[in-house]
Amino acid sequence: MSRAIYWFRNDLRLEDNEVLNKAVEENPEILPVYVFDESLLRGEQWGIERMGSHRLKFLLESLEDLKAHLQQLGSDLLIKVGDTVTVLNDIRKTYNCDVLYAQKASAYDEVQLEEKLSETINTKFIWGETLYHLNDLPYHLDELPDIFTQFRKSVEKKADVRKILEAPLQIHSSQGFDSEVPSMEDLGFEPVEEDDRSVIQFRGGAKAANDRLNYYLWDKELLGNYKQTRNGLIGGDYSSKFSPWLAHGCISPRQIYWQVKKFEKYVKKNSSTYWLVFELVWRDYFHFVAKKYSNQIYQRKGILGEDKIDWGSDKLFHLWRDGKTGEPFVDANMREMNATGFMSNRGRQNVASYLMHQMKIDWRLGAAYFEKMLIDYDPCSNYGNWIYIAGVGNDPRGGREFNIERQKQMYDPKGEYQELWAN
Ligand SMILES: Cc1cc2nc3c(=O)[nH]c(=O)nc-3n(C[C@H](O)[C@H](O)[C@H](O)COP(=O)(O)OP(=O)(O)OC[C@H]3O[C@@H](n4cnc5c(N)ncnc54)[C@H](O)[C@@H]3O)c2cc1C
Structure with a gap:
């Protein structure tokens, strides 16, 4: 009897999940698992925690929803905290599983984890993060254009978006396992207070x-x-x-x-x-x-391998972080993110530009802080956008320095946004 681990990563849904469908098709029994990796939960970079309360809250809500949906299909979700490789290896032994299925990642750390797991477990990682499937790109990844417009035009012309897949009708998991979605407090985090100025009250889950x-x-x-x-x-x-x-x-x-x-x-x-x-x-x-x-997207010199900014000291980073630079538009955006875990795209571009082009502070601190604070943190979109603005990514114009005065006039001419987040 073949029993498979299904390791949920950032694919917390049952619909349109190719690798989950494959796991269910190929195995009579599935053991769905989610692991809170200690290195993400407790880790830091540049002295900044990797996981903030806003994102954790959203994640816990997403797991509640996923667990309930799995139960409706006759299954459940086993939730563990620890080192992902150790936890999954222990589960494999305890529950006698032959193989592990999971969605394939694009970002470096996540890919490294896949390689480590594959050393001890029989694994099947399948692509599923993007609109256009990796295998449908009109070229090999090595030939991916370094300019977005070229990429967009080529996929629009030569690739199709695949149809969506239905959720499995049933997921058979005969092993009885008992695990609850932990609370914020269980994981050592303070509960989040909702702010009624938030763009919407975000709730996790499909x-x-x-x-x-x-x-x-x-x-x-x-x-x-x-x-x-x-x-x-x-x-x-x-x-x-x-x-x-x-x-x-x-x-x-x-x-x-x-x-x-x-x-x-x-x-x-x-x-x-x-x-x-x-x-x-x-x-x-x-x-x-x-x-x-x-891993080049995480390096200061980005994918170009050169610095475009004459970097200064990081001493005043806390002013940017806390929304206290004295530039009201930047401060308003930072306060919004600190209070709610969200910031508009316009805001993100301006605060990122201000940090690196005005304050001359290493963009990686800003990116790390975004990683902690944003509920939508995604390594590829986050670091891709930061290196773009720093001029060491995919901007054909060599980086973006936003004129904050002009931006305020265009996007907040009456100062309503700045007023909303003045305190
Ligand atoms: C410095 C910086 C850091 C960012 N970090 C993240 C991040 O960690 N996670 C993240 O999802 N987005 C990030 N973005 C992109 C963008 O700001 C957000 O995706 C967007 O603001 C989310 O709001 P929305 O869903 O209402 O977007 P909409 O405007 O409604 O766009 C729809 C969807 O398109 C995608 N999208 C839109 N703009 C971008 C973009 N510039 N880059 C990549 N995808 C985009 C998002 O998935 C978004 O949900 C970042 C942008 C900047 C400038």
């Missing part, structure tokens, strides 16, 4: 992801104006807010894509509907860049 998709597309038809509103700063409606669910895999980019296609058929097709998919293609691009350049 159900909440689909609710948000329905709200944005079908209830309010906000998608039809996305291109005009996407640079907003206040409230739930200016952009999709899909990123936290995408980052945890509560929803797949393909699920969003095919709903957009339906919207184009039944409601309207315009530059806004195109632009949301365009942004999902950006997300893809950073995943493929991360895969191609592995």
Whole structure:
């Protein structure tokens, strides 16, 4: 009898999950597992914790939702804390499993973990993070263009987005195992207080992801104006807010894509509907860049291997971190992220530019702080965007320095956003 571990990573859903479907097809018994890796839960980089409370809360909610869904299909979710390789090896022995299935990652640390696991366990890692499947790219990854527009045009012309897959009808897990989703306190974290200025009150899980998709597309038809509103700063409606669910895999980019296609058929097709998919293609691009350049995306000199900024001291980093630089637009954005775990794309571009171009502080500190604070933290999108702005990534213009005064005039002309987060 073949029994397989299904290791959930950032694919916390049952729908459109190719590797889960494969595991269920190929094995009579599945043991679904989630591991809180100690190195992420307790680890630090540059003295900054890797996991903040906002993201952990979202993750715990996502696991609750996943566990309930698995139980409906006759299975359950075993949750452990520890060193991932040790924990999965122990589970393999305890439950007598032959093989481990999981979604393949693009970012360096996660890929390293796959290699380590494969030394002791029979593993099957299958691609599933992106809108366009890795195997459908019109070239080998080594030939991935270093300019986004070239990538976008090539996939738009030569690749198709695959259809979505249904969730398995049943998942058979005969081993009885008892495990609860831990609380924030169990994991040594303070509970998060909700801030009523938050763009939306984010809730983790596939159900909440689909609710948000329905709200944005079908209830309010906000998608039809996305291109005009996407640079907003206040409230739930200016952009999709899909990123936290995408980052945890509560929803797949393909699920969003095919709903957009339906919207184009039944409601309207315009530059806004195109632009949301365009942004999902950006997300893809950073995943493929991360895969191609592995740990170079984390290095100060990025994928170009050179510094474009005359770096200074990091002494004043705390002012940026705490929203106390004295530049109200930067401070407002940092306070929003500190209080809610979210910041608009416009805000992220400005605070990142300010940290490196004005304060001359090593961009890696900013990226590490984003990693801790953002509920939508995704290594590829985060580091890909930081190196882009630092001019050591994929920007053909050699980096972006934002003129904060102009940005304020354009995006917060009455100062309402700055006022909202003044304290
Ligand atoms: C310095 C910096 C760091 C960032 N770090 C992250 C991160 O850790 N995780 C993350 O998901 N996004 C990151 N982004 C990208 C972007 O800011 C967020 O994806 C977006 O603000 C999320 O809001 P939304 O879902 O409403 O986006 P929408 O505007 O509604 O866009 C829809 C989706 O497209 C994708 N997308 C949009 N813009 C980008 C982009 N520039 N790069 C990659 N994907 C994009 C996201 O998945 C997003 O959910 C970063 C941007 C910058 C400038």
